[in-house]
Amino acid sequence: MAIEFADVQVRLGQRDVLRGVTACLAERRVGVVGANGSGKSTLARLVNGLALPTSGSVTVLGLDTRRHAARIRRGVGFLFTDPDAQIVMPTVAEDVAFSLRRKGLAREEVDRRVAEVLSRYGLADHADHPAHHLSGGQKQLLALCSIMVLEPEILVMDEPTTLLDLRHSRQVAGLVRDLPQQVLVITHDLPLLDGFDRVLVLDEGRVVADGTPQEAIGHYRKLMA
Numbered sequence: 001m002a003i004e005f006a007d008v009q010v011r012l013g014q015r016d017v018l019r020g021v022t023a024c025l026a027e028r029r030v031g032v033v034g035a036n037g038s039g040k041s042t043l044a045r046l047v048n049g050l051a052l053p054t055s056g057s058v059t060v061l062g063l064d065t066r067r068h069a070a071r072i073r074r075g076v077g078f079l080f081t082d083p084d085a086q087i088v089m090p091t092v093a094e095d096v097a098f099s100l101r102r103k104g105l106a107r108e109e110v111d112r113r114v115a116e117v118l119s120r121y122g123l124a125d126h127a128d129h130p131a132h133h134l135s136g137g138q139k140q141l142l143a144l145c146s147i148m149v150l151e152p153e154i155l156v157m158d159e160p161t162t163l164l165d166l167r168h169s170r171q172v173a174g175l176v177r178d179l180p181q182q183v184l185v186i187t188h189d190l191p192l193l194d195g196f197d198r199v200l201v202l203d204e205g206r207v208v209a210d211g212t213p214q215e216a217i218g219h220y221r222k223l224m225a
């Protein structure tokens with residue numbers, strides 16, 4: 001299943017934030033790099049219909065984001081930079097359970113799924129801890145648990161390691177490597193893209209390079225020189 005951008009333009013206010021973006025992303029791990037303000041977050045937000053193209057189209061899970069945003073949002077997990085913004089309940093387990101409860105699952109099923117995901121991401125011992133007392137890295141893991149428990153088909157991560165120290169960055173990089181889903185990662189953390197299948201470089205709203213991490217990052221370094 002692919003993410004398809006067809007001649008996408010996004011105009012916000014007086015500014016063309018994305019211009020003529022055409023790409024079919026079918027690889028499992030895709031990265032996006034580019035200068036501040038080059039349009040990366042906007043590109044990420046197009047994938048789950050949080051942003052809509054001014055012209056052109058975005059197709060995700062075979063559906064047009066303009067017409068099927070609700071269905072697409074159920075299939076696309078979105079991890080924001082700041083995990084605090086995603087914590088909604090007092091304890092770790094309650095926070096992960098929150099999104100499942102809204103799906104109307106039985107309590108035993110919710111408890112089972114929450115325990116499984118917390119154990120998978122190393123937070124089982126913190127299940128009853130106040131979520132806001134976790135470290136930055138643990139909060140990022142918690143945010144990931146709250147998304148993964150919903151079993152999304154695609155995961156979009158907008159600068160997932162920005163707030164993390166080296167150890168936690170590596171931990172998140174390892175998690176990204178092992179995720180079975182298709183993952184689109186926006187980042188300034190170039191080592192995070194090691195082993196990725198494809199990396200796009202954005203510059204002033206256009207895709208100016210698209211290839212292996214080595215090719216794309218080489219282009220990006222020249223652009224920034």
Ligand SMILES: Nc1ncnc2c1ncn2[C@@H]1O[C@H](COP(=O)(O)OP(=O)(O)OP(=O)(O)O)[C@@H](O)[C@H]1O
Pocket residue numbers: 012013015017034035036037038039040041042043
């Ligand atoms: N709602 C909006 N109205 C007007 N301009 C906007 C709006 N949202 C974003 N922009 C502008 O669009 C451009 C691209 O923003 P975007 O957040 O996509 O960039 P980015 O590449 O993710 O940047 P960064 O690396 O700094 O996070 C920026 O110049 C930003 O100021």
